[in-house]
Amino acid sequence: xxxxxxxxxxxxxxxxxxxxxxxxxxxxxxxELMGRPVDDMDITTSALPEEVQDVFExxxxxxxxxxxxxxxxxxxxxxxTTYRVEGAYEKHRRPAEVAFVRDxxxxxxxxxxxxxxxxxxxxxxxVDPFHGINDLEARLIRCVGDAKGRFQExxxxxxxxxRFASVFGFNIAYRTWKGLLEERENIRYVAMERFRVELxxxxxxxxxxxxxxxxxxxxxxxxAKVPFPYASEARLIRLIDDLSPEEPAIRFALLLYACxxxxxxANAYLRDWTFPNTVRERIVGIxxxxxxxxxxxxxxxxxxxxxxxxxxxxxxxxxSWLRLADVLKAGEAAGGYPQDVLENGRAWMEEMAVYxxxxxxxxxKDVLALSGRKGGPWLGELLNGLLVxxxxxxxxxxxxxxxxxxxxxxxxxx
Ligand code: ATP
Ligand code: MG
Numbered sequence: 001x002x003x004x005x006x007x008x009x010x011x012x013x014x015x016x017x018x019x020x021x022x023x024x025x026x027x028x029x030x031x032e033l034m035g036r037p038v039d040d041m042d043i044t045t046s047a048l049p050e051e052v053q054d055v056f057e058x059x060x061x062x063x064x065x066x067x068x069x070x071x072x073x074x075x076x077x078x079x080x081t082t083y084r085v086e087g088a089y090e091k092h093r094r095p096a097e098v099a100f101v102r103d104x105x106x107x108x109x110x111x112x113x114x115x116x117x118x119x120x121x122x123x124x125x126x127v128d129p130f131h132g133i134n135d136l137e138a139r140l141i142r143c144v145g146d147a148k149g150r151f152q153e154x155x156x157x158x159x160x161x162x163r164f165a166s167v168f169g170f171n172i173a174y175r176t177w178k179g180l181l182e183e184r185e186n187i188r189y190v191a192m193e194r195f196r197v198e199l200x201x202x203x204x205x206x207x208x209x210x211x212x213x214x215x216x217x218x219x220x221x222x223x224a225k226v227p228f229p230y231a232s233e234a235r236l237i238r239l240i241d242d243l244s245p246e247e248p249a250i251r252f253a254l255l256l257y258a259c260x261x262x263x264x265x266a267n268a269y270l271r272d273w274t275f276p277n278t279v280r281e282r283i284v285g286i287x288x289x290x291x292x293x294x295x296x297x298x299x300x301x302x303x304x305x306x307x308x309x310x311x312x313x314x315x316x317x318x319x320s321w322l323r324l325a326d327v328l329k330a331g332e333a334a335g336g337y338p339q340d341v342l343e344n345g346r347a348w349m350e351e352m353a354v355y356x357x358x359x360x361x362x363x364x365k366d367v368l369a370l371s372g373r374k375g376g377p378w379l380g381e382l383l384n385g386l387l388v389x390x391x392x393x394x395x396x397x398x399x400x401x402x403x404x405x406x407x408x409x410x411x412x413x414x
Contacts, residue, residue, distance in 0.1 A: 001038070007076040008041045011056070012122045015080075018055050020047035021104065022080075023119035023127065030115050033136055034168070043071075043080045044119060046102055052080050066098055083107035089153040092189040105129050112150065112157045113164065114142045139170040147179025155186040158220060159198040166202045166211025180218060187223045193274040195224055203252060204245050209238045212255065226272040232258045239331045243323065249279060250320050253286035254327070263287035282317065289313050289321035294336045302340045303348050307392050311384075315355045322346050352391045360387055362402040370403060371410050382409050 008024070015022035025044040032038055045052065049064050058072035067082035085106050086095035101107065104119055104127060111117040114132040126133065130144050141164050143150045143157070151158050158180050165172050172180070187195070202211040213234070215221055221228040236258035243251050256266045263284050270280040292309045296302055310318045322345055328334035329342050354360060364379055386402055389395045395405060 003074070004038075004041060004076045007073040008043070008078055009122055011071050011073050011078050011080070012043060014055055015043075015045055015047055015052070016122070018047070018051075020045055020051065020055075022047070023104065023121050025108075025119045026111065026116050029118045029120045029126070030132070030136070032120075033118070033133065041076075041078055043078050044083060044104065044107055045080055046083055046104070047080075048082055048100060052082070067100055084110070086110050086153075092152065092155040092186045093191075095153075109144060111144055112154075112160060114140075114144055115164075117144050135173075139168070140173050141165045141168075141170050141176060142173035143176045143179065147173075147176040148182050149179075151179050151183035152186065155183065155190050156194050156198070158184060158187060158218070159190070159195055162211050162214045162218065162220070163198045163202045165214060166208060167205035169207060169210065172214070184218055184220055185223050187220050188225050190225065192224065192226050192272065196273050196275060199273075200248065203240075203248050203255075206245065207241050208251060209241050212237050212240070226269070228259075228269065228273075229261075230259060235331070236328075236333055239327050239333065242327045242330065247320065247323070249282040250286060250324050252279075252283045253290075253320070254324055256283065256287060257290065257324075263291055282320070285313050285317035286321045286324060289318055290324070290337075293321075293325075293338070293341055296338055296341070298338045302338050303344070304388065304392060306341050306345055306348055307352060308388060310349050310352065310355065311387060311391060315349065318349060319346075322349075351393070353393050353397055354387070354391050357383060357387055359397070360390060360402070361397045361399040362386065362406065366399075366403065367406050367410075370407060373410075378413070382406060385409070 012022045022043055022045040024041060026042045028038045028041040047055070049061070049067055049069050052069045052071065053059050053061070056071045060070040060072070062068045062070045062079065067084045069080050071078045071080050082100045083102065083104055083106060084098045084100050087097040087099065088095070090096050108117040108119060108127070108129060114130040114135045116132070117130050118132040119127040121127070135142050141161055161172060161176060161180060164170065202208055205211065212232070216230055216232065221230040236254065240251050240254050243254060245251070261269065266287055267280065267284045270283060289309055292313070296305050325334055325337060325342055325345070334342055360383065364375070364383060367379060367382060368375060386395070386405060390397045390402070395401065
């Protein structure tokens with residue numbers, strides 16, 4: 001984003017004018033060198049947080065004890081962090097204290113991977129003491145310094161290592177991978193929320209099967225705070241890459257399916273793994289549709305049963321499952337599902353007259369009024385029956401006609 005780059009340059013210039021050092025650093029430098037889109041631009045500086053606050057009018061003390069001040073400039077926000085080193089680590093995750101330093105190299109040294117430890121000045125010159133550019137060219141994820149020690153300090157780096165390897169399609173340097181295997185049991189100190197965020201980034205990449213394969217080999221999921229029984233079928237895992245990264249819920253649904261986790265169990269896992277409720281419900285919904293389709297009576301025509309499933313789990317979720325099923329079918333892995341639904345499910349769904357009770361031209365109130373009875377399960381059943389018949393176009397969605405039908409149903413049950 002050229003506008004953001006321009007604003008950022010102004011922030012750096014201003015720090016320089018006040019006699020401080022300031023550089024672009026971390027992910028933005030790496031992504032730019034790789035020709036990838038840059039979303040957040042971090043700045044590292046010799047200025048202390050108070051000095052940064054003095055230089056700019058609009059600042060937010062985001063993480064002032066760790067040296068981070070957010071500087072607002074135009075419509076953009078930049079995290080400006082003072083050069084720092086980290087003290088001893090507690091519980092393999094958080095440094096007990098940080099100390100501000102005056103030397104950029106010290107700051108770069110505390111960063112996780114060589115490709116994340118490159119700084120760039122306002123003119124474009126790089127400071128790259130750990131040869132991150134070489135590793136970018138060699139497509140390698142390599143720890144800064146001794147891998148075992150770096151993973152011991154902060155166990156989250158192990159998942160980041162695999163996430164970067166997966167998203168960029170890089171290999172992991174031999175000693176880095178070895179250090180990871182030696183330290184993997186410490187992953188249990190990492191909050192599931194942090195693990196989950198990395199997993200989401202991995203799954204949003206162009207080839208998540210790669211990272212999932214590395215995760216499997218590392219056994220990190222098995223040692224996590226909430227262990228995930230990762231016994232997957234590699235053939236199915238590979239199919240995840242064929243689903244769009246724009247639809248992470250479908251990818252996660254296929255992952256759980258590939259690991260033979262049923263919907264109910266998946267719900268508990270996703271909860272423990274701190275997935276937001278809406279995402280969790282979506283993933284579980286997709287698995288539920290699959291299970292309902294699998295439970296169909298394969299010998300009878302499936303159309304009405306499929307329409308019932310769409311009404312029960314919703315159009316969007318059913319559509320998502322269809323996309324998953326398309327990918328399974330293309331991979332010749334859709335054996336558990338009736339051919340009829342795989343071939344016609346989408347067309348049947350699109351032909352439906354209504355998709356939800358709220359669209360029905362008759363309400364529970366209407367039916368209660370004409371029946372003279374008290375509400376109860378019979379009412380839901382009756383409305384649901386009408387809904388299926390209207391959806392499938394057996395009945396028109398016409399108020400008077402539906403009232404007639406309702407009367408008939410009530411009279412035959414009396
Ligand atoms: P992305 O934003 O694409 O996920 P990133 O590299 O920018 O990747 P951030 O989490 O935004 O990742 O961190 C910014 C920088 O901070 C990293 O590039 C790295 O230099 C440093 N960093 C982040 N997390 C760690 C960590 N756990 N240990 C050491 N350094 C880290
Ligand atoms: Mg970043």
